[in-house]
Amino acid sequence: MAWETVIGLEIHAQLATKSKIFSGASTAFGAEPNTQACAVDLGLPGVLPVLNREAVNMALRFGVAIGAEIAPYNVFARKNYFYPDLPKGYQISQMELPIVGSGHLEIELEDGSSKTVGVTRAHLEEDAGKSLHEDYQGMTGIDLNRAGTPLLEIVSEPDMRSAKEAIAYMKKIHALVRYLGICDGNMQEGSFRCDANVSVRPVGQAEYGTRAELKNINSFRFVERAINLEVERQIDVIESGGSVVQETRLYDSDKHETRSMRSKEEANDYRYFPDPDLLPVAISEADIEAARATLPELPDEKKKRFVSEFGLSDYDAGVLTAELEVATYFEVVAQECGDAKLASNWVSSDLSGALHKSGIEFSDCPVDAVRLGGVLKRVVDNTISGKIAKQVFDEMWNNDADADTIIEQKGLKQITDTGALEAMVDDVLAANADQVEQYRAGKTKVLGFFVGQVMKASKGKANPGQINQLFKQKLDS
Amino acid sequence: MHNKTIAELSAGLSAGEFSSVELTEACIQRISTLAGRSNCFITQTPERALEDAKHADQRRATGDFGPLTGIPIAHKDIFCTQGIRSSCASKMLDSFVSPYESTVSAKLKAAGTVLLGKTNMDEFAMGSSNETSFYGPVRNPWNHDVVPGGSSGGSAACVAARLASAATGTDTGGSIRQPAALCGITGLKPTYGRVSRYGMIAFASSLDQAGPMTRTAQDAAMMLQAMAGFDERDSTSVDVGVPDYSANLADSIDGLTIGLPREYFAEGLDSGVGDVLEQALETLRKLGATTVDIDLPNTSLAVPAYYVVAPAECSSNLSRMDGVRFGYRCEDPVDLEDLYKRSRGEGFGEEVKRRIMIGTYALSAGYYDAYYLKAQRVRRLISDDFTRAFDQVDVIMGPTAPSVAFALGSKTDDPIGMYLSDIYTIAVNLAGLPAMSVPCGFADELPVGLQIIGKPFEESRLLNVAHQFQQATDWHQRAPQEYL
Numbered sequence: 001m002a003w004e005t006v007i008g009l010e011i012h013a014q015l016a017t018k019s020k021i022f023s024g025a026s027t028a029f030g031a032e033p034n035t036q037a038c039a040v041d042l043g044l045p046g047v048l049p050v051l052n053r054e055a056v057n058m059a060l061r062f063g064v065a066i067g068a069e070i071a072p073y074n075v076f077a078r079k080n081y082f083y084p085d086l087p088k089g090y091q092i093s094q095m096e097l098p099i100v101g102s103g104h105l106e107i108e109l110e111d112g113s114s115k116t117v118g119v120t121r122a123h124l125e126e127d128a129g130k131s132l133h134e135d136y137q138g139m140t141g142i143d144l145n146r147a148g149t150p151l152l153e154i155v156s157e158p159d160m161r162s163a164k165e166a167i168a169y170m171k172k173i174h175a176l177v178r179y180l181g182i183c184d185g186n187m188q189e190g191s192f193r194c195d196a197n198v199s200v201r202p203v204g205q206a207e208y209g210t211r212a213e214l215k216n217i218n219s220f221r222f223v224e225r226a227i228n229l230e231v232e233r234q235i236d237v238i239e240s241g242g243s244v245v246q247e248t249r250l251y252d253s254d255k256h257e258t259r260s261m262r263s264k265e266e267a268n269d270y271r272y273f274p275d276p277d278l279l280p281v282a283i284s285e286a287d288i289e290a291a292r293a294t295l296p297e298l299p300d301e302k303k304k305r306f307v308s309e310f311g312l313s314d315y316d317a318g319v320l321t322a323e324l325e326v327a328t329y330f331e332v333v334a335q336e337c338g339d340a341k342l343a344s345n346w347v348s349s350d351l352s353g354a355l356h357k358s359g360i361e362f363s364d365c366p367v368d369a370v371r372l373g374g375v376l377k378r379v380v381d382n383t384i385s386g387k388i389a390k391q392v393f394d395e396m397w398n399n400d401a402d403a404d405t406i407i408e409q410k411g412l413k414q415i416t417d418t419g420a421l422e423a424m425v426d427d428v429l430a431a432n433a434d435q436v437e438q439y440r441a442g443k444t445k446v447l448g449f450f451v452g453q454v455m456k457a458s459k460g461k462a463n464p465g466q467i468n469q470l471f472k473q474k475l476d477s
Numbered sequence: 478m479h480n481k482t483i484a485e486l487s488a489g490l491s492a493g494e495f496s497s498v499e500l501t502e503a504c505i506q507r508i509s510t511l512a513g514r515s516n517c518f519i520t521q522t523p524e525r526a527l528e529d530a531k532h533a534d535q536r537r538a539t540g541d542f543g544p545l546t547g548i549p550i551a552h553k554d555i556f557c558t559q560g561i562r563s564s565c566a567s568k569m570l571d572s573f574v575s576p577y578e579s580t581v582s583a584k585l586k587a588a589g590t591v592l593l594g595k596t597n598m599d600e601f602a603m604g605s606s607n608e609t610s611f612y613g614p615v616r617n618p619w620n621h622d623v624v625p626g627g628s629s630g631g632s633a634a635c636v637a638a639r640l641a642s643a644a645t646g647t648d649t650g651g652s653i654r655q656p657a658a659l660c661g662i663t664g665l666k667p668t669y670g671r672v673s674r675y676g677m678i679a680f681a682s683s684l685d686q687a688g689p690m691t692r693t694a695q696d697a698a699m700m701l702q703a704m705a706g707f708d709e710r711d712s713t714s715v716d717v718g719v720p721d722y723s724a725n726l727a728d729s730i731d732g733l734t735i736g737l738p739r740e741y742f743a744e745g746l747d748s749g750v751g752d753v754l755e756q757a758l759e760t761l762r763k764l765g766a767t768t769v770d771i772d773l774p775n776t777s778l779a780v781p782a783y784y785v786v787a788p789a790e791c792s793s794n795l796s797r798m799d800g801v802r803f804g805y806r807c808e809d810p811v812d813l814e815d816l817y818k819r820s821r822g823e824g825f826g827e828e829v830k831r832r833i834m835i836g837t838y839a840l841s842a843g844y845y846d847a848y849y850l851k852a853q854r855v856r857r858l859i860s861d862d863f864t865r866a867f868d869q870v871d872v873i874m875g876p877t878a879p880s881v882a883f884a885l886g887s888k889t890d891d892p893i894g895m896y897l898s899d900i901y902t903i904a905v906n907l908a909g910l911p912a913m914s915v916p917c918g919f920a921d922e923l924p925v926g927l928q929i930i931g932k933p934f935e936e937s938r939l940l941n942v943a944h945q946f947q948q949a950t951d952w953h954q955r956a957p958q959e960y961l
Contacts, residue, residue: 039577045570046579048555048711078793082817082841089796142801184895270839273849276683276790278712427484 001239002203005231006211007166007196008158011173013183014127014191014373017060021048021126021150022092029189033143039130041148043087048277051076053152056281058182059124060100062152065180065298066119068103073280076124081270085129085142093153095272098123099281100152100227105167105176106300109320117169118157125151132437146190153181158197158208163227167220170194175299179324187218196225199244202472203248209234210244214258217251226251230258302327309338319348325351325362329369336373339380346376350390354397367396374403387460388412414460418470421454424462425470428453439475447471478502478955479639486642487544490537497537497547497811501530501591508640511960515616515625519554520562521594530592536589542722544699548587553646554595556582556687557676560716566598567611567826569798574904579676580708581645581687588703591621592643597631599803600826602652602796605898606630608889609828616698616885617660618957619923623882625862626656626898632690632882636937638960640660640845643691643700647677652913653903656824657690658877658926663943664690665697668933669909670715672701673708673923679794681787682713684906693953694915694943698722701936720937725802725946726845732763733942734869740776741901747880749920754876757917757927760949761874762941769870778855779904781894785839786907789882791829794838798824831892860908867938872942876901876924877914902930911936915943916952924952 002108017333020027023040040047063070077095106114127149132141161165167241174192177183185192199211212229215225229251234244246264251257266464274280299321306317306327321327326347336344351372355365375392378384384407395406407413415421428450431437437448447468455466478500481489489495491920492590505523512518515624524551533547555564557575574784577588584591593612597731601610607615607630615630617623617636625634629646636644648654657664665688666736669955672687679685701722707716735758742751758768798804800820807819839848866873878898888895910933931939947953 042802044557044561044575044577044803045565045573045797046575046676048675048713050710050712080793080796082796082799082801084813087797087802089799090793105792153892269842270841271793271845272846273789273793276681276713301822376502474621 002201003231003380004203004205005162005227006158006199006201006285007157007160009160009166009170009194010197011154011156011170012193012424013154013173013185015055015150015152015175015182016145016184017026017052017054017058017150019052020148021052021055021124023148026149027036027149031145031146031156033132033141037144037147041087041144043089049092049275051278051281052150055124056099056283057291058150059122059152060283060287061180061182062122062177062293063100063103065176065295066100066103066105068119068122068451069101069453070099070283071097071099071101072284073125073282074099075125076275076278077272081268084140085131085144085147087129087144087147092275093125094123094279097280098444099283099360105169105172107165107172108169110164112314115159115165117159119320120155120157122152122154125153125226145355152234159200163224163231166196166227166426167224170220170223172299175322175324178297179296181296190218193218196227197224198227198234200231200234200238201283208283210246212244212246213248213251215248216370222251225253225256226258229256229336235295240363262343268387271336279331286419310334310344312344313332316344316348320344329362329365331367333376334375337376337380342376342379343373346372350393367393367397371396371402378403378407382414382416382463384412384414385460385463387455387477388414391460412461412464415458417461418466421462421466424448424457425474428457429474439464447475479507481642482693483545483548483551483642483699484693486548487699490547497530497533497591498527500547500595501526501549505916506639510871511638512635512640514621514959515618515634515638516613517625517631517638517640518551518594518598519564519597519610519612519631522592524562524876525561526591526593528667528789528821529586532592533589533719541862543588543703545703547591548589548643549591549593549641550585551593551632551635551641552582552596553645553647553755554597555647555678555926555959556645557678558582558592558595563595563678564610565601566826567600567829568611570678570803571805573804577676578587579672580673580710581677581704583676584706586915587704589862590703590704596629596635596644597632599628600829601708601791602628602647602649602685602759603791603828603832604677605655605684605895606885606888607631608882608885609654609826613827614885617882618960619661619924620790620882623884623923626810626878626882627655627658629654629664629690630656633657633662633664635664636660636690636692637957639956640960643689643696645687646690647680647687648902649680649686649787650905651899653688653690654877654902654912654926654928655899656714657883657914658916658928659924661924661952661955661957662690662692663687663694663915663947664912665701665913665936665939667701667705667907667936668715668911669906670713671911671934671936672704673706673714674712675708675710681790682794683788683790684783686906687710694913694940694947695723697727697939698726700805701940712821715934717934722937722940725937725941728941728945729765730761730942730945733761733766734870735761735766735768735870735922736770736771736873736951738776738866739772740773741875744895745879745900746807746876747920750876750880750925751766751883753918753920753925754927757950758874758884758931761946764945764949768874771873772871773859773866773867773904775855775858775862776904778902779907780861782852782855783857783871783903783907784896785848786856788832788836788853789839789849790836792833792840795825795829795833800824828892849882854908857906863904863908863910863930872938873930875928875930877928881923881925905930909933911939913939913943915946917946917950918952918954
């Protein structure tokens with residue numbers, strides 16, 4: 001039987017506020033345990049939450065960016081359950097009236113087509129702390145630094161039909177929250193996390209199959225693997241005569257398996273009710289307009305502009321705009337060198353290859369956009385060849401010098417003196433009579449060999465195009 | 478000295494008749510010999526009191542003082558006080574020494590009051606007789622065999638016994654007014670949002686409100702002045718200006734219209750209490766007030782609605798008492814579930830557990846609409862009743878409690894009977910209105926309280942009416958024989 005996969009994602013984006021959503025404690029990552037938890041975060045008797053308006057503003061920016069409905073009021077509710085890293089015995093979240101209502105966004109599929117994915121809602125909530133099970137001799141340590149950190153939980157419609165689509169959606173949200181400056185997107189530190197609701201159904205069936213929820217899959221790669229694994233598991237279960245149970249499953253990346261955490265029957269009754277300590281949050285038209293006014297150019301718009309303004313392909317523009325930092329970097333390089341296509345190639349292949357090879361994040365790139373632009377400018381004006389440009393770039397990787405200084409110091413300027421080049425061409429022809437014969441016999445491919453010889457002799461400083469011309473003139477005359 | 482009101486003590490301190498240290502020493506002396514009779518304190522803080530008093534005398538010497546500077550008071554043990562056990566009368570928090578200060582206690586400290594100690598109360602403020610305290614019941618200073626009312630029973634008893642000139646209380650369903658009535662003192666529950674709840678251990682967040690418990694309306698005005706005001710740490714506190722509560726105490730109440738809800742003078746009201754109230758109303762009429770009968774038709778729904786909303790909120794508020802970070806933890810838990818179950822099972826008393834159970838049930842999937850949502854709709858109806866009534870009248874009056882103080886133990890096995898002792902006070906909390914109880918006579922040799930209910934943020938008017946009544950009567954000056 002042919003099966004169709006149905007996926008919906010719940011993404012938790014940690015909002016980049018300086019202080020927590022309901023207290024004044026810092027949200028910075030990595031401090032000593034429990035040093036960033038004040039009386040409110042500890043859930044001491046008598047303390048009260050006070051809403052951080054910046055978290056509301058950030059959620060509004062997200063809502064406006066996905067064209068979502070924004071209700072005039074949203075309400076915080078208590079989600080009641082016991083866990084040692086949940087200090088109050090309830091999490092302040094939103095249930096019936098979330099801040100962001102239904103919206104949508106476009107994702108690009110591998111075949112180049114695009115697809116609209118619905119966002120059901122996005123709501124504000126506080127994060128819990130962390131339970132630390134190691135190093136306590138059978139006891140559990142609790143670190144409440146993270147407790148009260150603001151999260152935006154973004155819930156999609158079950159619109160994705162493959163793990164690839166799920167990844168495309170997740171990456172799109174990732175890019176969006178980073179463009180909006182509302183989340184740093186750091187998946188290692190848990191600032192951007194994802195749960196996936198996965199089910200399968202026979203192709204053509206209208207009803208959804210029973211779903212399993214995969215918890216906390218913390219990299220794009222794991223999301224894809226976990227979903228594919230779960231799809232296989234569900235199909236196996238059904239095809240061997242069983243049925244899928246509604247449950248929460250945990251993906252174990254070491255063992256590469258998903259396993260049951262709890263079934264529907266074991267699920268908590270969270271006893272949601274409006275939090276009487278917090279007033280309903282009023283959102284005016286003016287608030288929405290203010291949020292709209294602060295929106296930066298978003299990935300889709302930027303991509304369109306890169307295509308129309310720089311003549312890039314859809315694909316290249318898509319790669320460059322996936323991350324705001326990359327897009328901004330590219331624009332500076334293109335501006336500096338005056339050749340957007342050249343800039344695009346360099347940013348998306350040479351530069352990202354070099355970063356990947358040395359395991360450096362884009363934000364820590366040792367060559368800034370102005371310096372890279374400076375190198376490419378010299379390619380554009382024929383001062384150096386593309387090959388020499390790579391040499392200059394490698395040089396820059398390890399020091400702070402600009403392109404012109406390196407070219408000057410290393411004597412890398414291209415040889416443009418036709419007389420000197422002709423002499424080299426003649427030398428090569430004289431020394432390689434056999435190949436000249438072959439060329440004349442129609443094996444024109446040896447031209448590459450001749451050019452290579454001159455490049456070698458000139459230590460790369462000859463202009464390959466010019467040499468090519470010279471050879472052709474001499475051999476074809 | 479102990480028979481003086483705050484106003485009189487404040488004048489005496491200003492005139493240099495005595496120092497705050499002398500006054501405080503006298504209070505400490507009285508507390509050490511007399512407090513045990515009623516068991517009104519959980520924690521006495523004599524050293525802190527003397528420090529506060531010395532500091533107050535210095536402030537008075539340098540001219541940096543207010544009317545409350547140097548006045549000894551007590552706090553209900555529901556307020557978190559830094560460095561002092563803040564137990565909420567529960568085994569659960571017997572070991573909890575608060576690392577921070579509540580807004581109410583901080584404001585009173587800044588005003589220069591002297592802290593004598595933390596008063597006894599019903600466990601987590603759940604009770605109407607002060608019999609649910611982990612530290613044992615409080616006895617009524619007027620008769621040690623009867624209850625002082627609750628939940629602020631310790632505060633009421635300590636003021637009635639002249640051990641402190643004032644005490645703080647909190648009122649979720651009558652917990653300031655009912656013990657004030659039963660102990661013959663003056664108690665004021667302000668409008669919801671008038672006084673910050675920050676640092677006040679939550680029972681039912683949408684109903685809880687702190688207020689003063691004093692001997693006179695004039696003293697209540699002075700205390701409320703220091704307690705009231707917007708607090709950015711409490712999102713439900715209201716940002717409206719605090720008037721001078723003492724400014725119009727002396728105004729005549731000639732022309733005042735008093736509404737008398739028929740439902741408050743119906744079956745269930747003890748006849749002795751009814752007679753005393755009628756005399757009090759006659760006094761007010763002589764002062765120029767007129768009384769009109771009004772209807773609050775949804776009155777009978779108040780107690781049932783309250784016993785859904787309040788337990789629902791408390792079931793969630795008390796979840797933080799889990800034995801993990803502070804407070805009571807059971808011996809040798811074998812696993813997490815055991816830790817939770819035994820810590821909470823052993824740490825909470827019966828009434829608290831009963832209400833957590835009721836509230837958990839009311840919020841459960843499948844029952845939420847039928848109980849919690851319906852109770853919230855009833856709450857709206859009750860609030861609308863008052864709004865309509867206040868179109869016709871300036872204040873509403875009636876009994877604070879259906880009877881005088883009852884015998885210790887007489888209702889402990891009858892939760893419904895106990896809950897009905899708040900039948901006249903609960904609706905006010907559901908509607909968020911300000912209300913007072915003032916002493917208005919005696920029935921069976923025990924005090925009776927007159928309840929005065931006002932429009933939102935009209936505490937000044939309540940204080941004015943109460944003060945005028947107290948100018949015309951001396952019930953508030955009576956003291957129990959043993960504590961004269």
